[in-house]
Amino acid sequence: MPLSTKLDKRNEDIKIYINGEFFHRDQAKISVFDSGFLLGDGIWEGIRLVNNSWLFLDEHLDRLYEGCKAIDIQLDEDKNFLQCNNRNTKNK
DSSP: OOOGGOOGGGTOEEEEEEETTTEEETTTOOOOOOHHHOOOOOOOOOOOOOOOTTTHHHHHHHHOOOOOOOHHHHSOOOHHHHHHHHHHHHHO
């Protein structure tokens, strides 16, 4: 099996946040009609959690908003909402 397809044991139980809900990685799904799937539109940020603290959360969120603006994706949630959800995520 290619290295890129092997599951990292540290990520077996991660939760994925989609449209206001948390899903186990095996249950996270999007529509095949989603523009990110059809057209490849998308912005993502990987944020590291160390000792129960998000590293550089504000900087990651700033880049997220800048990236969305650059490719004309409207992000409906404000930065405060995303900060709160990231803080709540670590408790899941």
